[in-house]
Structures are given as C-alpha cells and as structure tokens.
Amino acid sequence: MAELVLALDVADREAALRLLDRIPGVGWVKLGSVLFTRTGPALIAELKARGHQIFLDLKWHDIPNTVQGAVAQAREVGVDMVTVHALGGAAMIAAAKAAAGDRVQVVAVTVLTSHSTAELASLLGRPTATPADEVLRLARLARQAGADGVVSSPLETALLRADLGPGALLVTPGIRSPTDPKGDQTRTATAAEAARAGSTHLVVGRPVLQAADPAAAWAGLVESIR
Numbered sequence: 001m002a003e004l005v006l007a008l009d010v011a012d013r014e015a016a017l018r019l020l021d022r023i024p025g026v027g028w029v030k031l032g033s034v035l036f037t038r039t040g041p042a043l044i045a046e047l048k049a050r051g052h053q054i055f056l057d058l059k060w061h062d063i064p065n066t067v068q069g070a071v072a073q074a075r076e077v078g079v080d081m082v083t084v085h086a087l088g089g090a091a092m093i094a095a096a097k098a099a100a101g102d103r104v105q106v107v108a109v110t111v112l113t114s115h116s117t118a119e120l121a122s123l124l125g126r127p128t129a130t131p132a133d134e135v136l137r138l139a140r141l142a143r144q145a146g147a148d149g150v151v152s153s154p155l156e157t158a159l160l161r162a163d164l165g166p167g168a169l170l171v172t173p174g175i176r177s178p179t180d181p182k183g184d185q186t187r188t189a190t191a192a193e194a195a196r197a198g199s200t201h202l203v204v205g206r207p208v209l210q211a212a213d214p215a216a217a218w219a220g221l222v223e224s225i226r
Contacts, residue, residue: 004221005028005030005202006030020047023214025222027052028054057082067096067099075104086150093141106147113152117131136160138150143164153173171203183206
C-alpha cells in the first residue's frame with residue numbers, strides 16, 4: 001500500500017504539533033521550506049522523538065558540493081527522505097546520494113505540479129514540450145545518477161512505473177478529490193488513482209489542512225487507498 005505523507009504546510013511549530021495531535025496514526029510528515037525556515041532542525045528532532053518519518057522537501061538545486069553538504073547535514077539530524085531538483089544534473093544527484101548513503105532516500109523533482117503544458121513549453125523554450133515527456137526524461141536521468149526515485153504529478157505515475165520498474169520510489173503531490181479546490185495545482189488526481197497507478201508516497205496538504213475535520217479527511221484518504 002502507498003504511504004500517506006502529511007504535508008506540515010503550517011506557519012510554526014505549535015501549529016504543526018496541534019495538527020498532529022488531532023490526527024492519530026500519521027507516520028510520514030513533510031517539512032517544506034516555509035516551516036523549516038521558521039523552525040530549523042529542532043522540529044525534526046521533536047518529530048522523530050514522536051515516532052514520525054521525516055520527508056524534508058527543500059528541493060535543493062545547486063552545485064554538487066553544496067548539495068552534498070546539505071544532504072549530509074540532513075542525514076545527521078535524522079531525516080528519512082530529501083528532494084533535489086533533477087535539473088541540477090547527474091553530478092549533483094550523484095553527490096546527493098553519496099552523502100545520503102543508505103540512511104536517507106533521495107528523490108528528484110521532475111516537473112512541478114503547478115506547471116501546465118503551455119507554461120512548461122514556455123519555460124523550456126520548446127513549443128512541443130509536454131509535462132509527460134519532460135518528467136520521463138528527467139526521471140531517467142535521475143535514476144541513472146543514483147536517485148532512489150522521483151517526484152511528479154499523479155498524471156505521470158503510470159508512465160513512470162512502467163518505465164522505471166518496480167524498485168523506484170514515486171512520490172506524488174497534487175492529490176485532490178473531485179470536489180477539492182485545485183488551488184495552484186494543475187495536474188492532479190485522487191489518492192486512490194495515484195496509488196493504483198503505482199505511487200509509493202502520496203503527499204497531502206491542503207485537502208487535510210483546510211478540512212473542517214482534518215482527522216476525518218485523513219481517515220478518508222487512508223480508507224481510499226486500502
């Protein structure tokens with residue numbers, strides 16, 4: 001069964017812990033740039049002490065030496081999974097995995113779920129570029145460089161699973177039910193659809209954080225992927 005990852009996209013430590021206190025049974029949690037900038041690694045230690053697995057989603061994209069150092073620090077503070085941008089290149093991804101060793105999973109971000117086909121083509125300067133083609137190209141590069149898996153929208157999951165085989169981690173944001181507002185996400189699917197397509201980790205934030213009853217929303221997601 002795919003792992004559900006609760007995105008702690010909240011303002012501070014107190015809000016994060018209050019949210020987790022309201023939702024029993026959460027294993028994986030995601031710390032992104034907003035919360036980590038506010039709390040630093042102290043919150044990671046606190047979450048580890050509570051039994052959570054930590055997905056540190058800072059999407060590093062820098063020279064290999066800098067990214068290697070960042071991943072080494074993440075390993076030392078107990079992080080379980082980190083993100084790098086596949087566009088950083090093979091040398092950077094290999095450096096990240098060398099620092100991670102067997103203790104940290106490295107997943108490479110391919111194309112952000114907020115990018116539409118038209119926007120991606122404009123960004124790349126290639127009118128024929130599509131998200132699926134670019135995701136697959138970058139995913140292959142990342143895996144060949146040693147990444148444990150990739151991050152992409154749920155719309156590319158089946159394509160990636162067929163191409164990369166059963167061993168790749170496929171981390172999937174952009175999880176929305178048909179009635180959820182999409183917000184700034186353009187390529188979305190339900191948790192059940194992503195899980196059936198082969199996702200290993202489903203990252204869910206706003207559909208839970210903005211729910212009137214976050215615990216009930218989380219329970220519904222858990223049930224949907226069983």
